[in-house]
Amino acid sequence: MIKKKLSGVLLIDDDDTTNFLNQRLLERMQVTDNIRTFVNGKQAFDYLYNVSNTNYEHADENYFQPELIFLDISMPVMDGFEMLDLYERLNPEFREKIVLAVLTTSTHPQDTDAAKKYSAEYLTKPLTADKVSALIKKHFDTQEKKA
Amino acid sequence: MKDFLSNIIEADFMPHGHCYFWKPEIVWLNVSGDVLIAMAYYSLPLLLFYFAKKRTDLTHKYVFWLFAAFIFACGTTHIVDIWTIWVPTYRLEGVLKLITGLLSVSTAVVVYKSVPALLALPSHDQLKALNEQLQKEIEERRKTQDELRRVNEELEKRVEERTHELQLEVHERATAQQELQHINRELKIANNDLDNFVYCASHDLKAPIINIEGLLDVLKEEMPAPDEKVNHILKRLDGSLERINRTIHDLTEVSFITQKQIGVAGNGVSNFAVVLEEVEESVSGLIEQTDARIEADFADCPEANIQRKDLKSIMYNLLTNALKYKSPERKPIVNFSTKVAEDYIVLCVTDNGMGVELRGNEKKMFNLFKRLHDHVEGSGVGLYIVRRIIENYNGTIEVASEVGVGTTFTIRFPYSETRADI
Known part of the structure; x- marks a missing residue:
């Protein structure tokens, strides 16, 4: 179904079960071999900061360049939009390779508008195989064609 | 006639005493009688004058004048009677008697004519009764006035009381209105809170429901092929999930309406x-x-x-x-x-x-x-x-x-x- 696996996917959601279900879905779809989950924006940002500065041991399998990030909005410690504010300050070349999708239960216009501002995709929960396929088709098939 | 007037005081007749034969007891009996009558006749006009003068309200004063003149004239005839016992001026006596007669006749006529008017004059008793009635009426009127004053005072008192009551009422109403406004504000806040609650609740419920759905799908995949009994339970689970999803969807819609009203200008x-x-x-x-x-x-x-x-x-x-x-x-x-x-x-x-x-x-x-x-x-x-x-x-x-x-x-x-x- 998917021609080329992604280099890595991050799942950021404070709900363990959501992360468990989404990770299972992505594994079954064989989207990637590298999936990491985080329970708040702070954790995820720290990780992205380290990766963007190659501030890690190359041998460490826990660190990889992500190509797709699913981000929940409502989270304790640091919510999705706060994380996006910080994310925008990261190295642009690093960010270029990443597709960011806000994944939330909220259909509040305020949230959908905010997602547009950050040039992020906006997906409503639950994450399904169809939604993932559509997203990959939109962003990564064109990339392949270019390459 | 000319002779009569010129001889009016002429005493050319026989004195009247001759008729009494100058018997002293007859002469003095007549003289004393005439003196007493004259005294009485002269005193009465004075009294009548005095009375008529004092009673300023008298309506028929001329009757009194006439009466006085008539009695005075009568008195004078008796004086002349005494005089003629010794001095026989009978011409003068006749003239005086004629004058007295004329006065008497005119007085009688005037009194006769005045009878109805005099009868109409209220008597003392009548006046007294009238007066008493008037006094009574005055008393009654005074009482009525007192009553009126009392009623008036009571009315004023009532008006004052009612005004006071009204002022209190106005004050109470103002307080009640303020209270209502206060309650209204609180209600609006409570309503807003409730809307926010609905929004948050629907939002927060959504995540675990989605997860339960996902987990149920996973369970179906992972478990060995279920028998009919288990299938029935799974179907019921699906049905329940569908219902709760629909409710949450509607709740979200409700909270949207209320969210919309804020911010839309x-x-x-x-x-x-x-x-x-x-x-x-x-x-x-x-x-x-x-x-x-x-x-x-x-x-x-x-x-x-x-x-x-x-x-x-x-x-x-x-x-x-x-x-x-x-x-x-x-x-x-x-x-x-x-x-x-x-x-x-x-x-x-x-x-x-x-x-x-x-x-x-x-x-x-x-x-x-x-x-x-x-x-x-x-x-x-x-x-x-x-x-x-x-x-x-x-x-x-x-x-x-x-x-x-x-x-x-x-x-x-x-x-x-x-x-x-x-």
């Missing part, structure tokens, strides 16, 4: 026909499926100062409602019409559906999760949403329905009302 003008067309398009499946006919008459009032999405929501909910509760016996006909009545724009939506027995549930029908039918799918949110939107415009919604005939919803929007303040 201006008013848009909506065209009823255009919005109805949009609504029909969005439920074209349902219309086809029920073979419904939609009628519209917006000639009287084609437009209104209502946000397009609000009007769409109202029309959508009322139309789907009408189709959902259609009569099983006939094809549904839904009629939309508008008119201007007094200060209101009236939107009427009438259907020929199954109708509902309201039995005083007219108001409850628009409450959240209130459902009057139990055999048709629904969460009891649609009419609540409609009511909330209409209330945001300070409008009203009423329902009339008859079982087996149909239902009419009547919505009134204030004609020039802008959006209600929250």
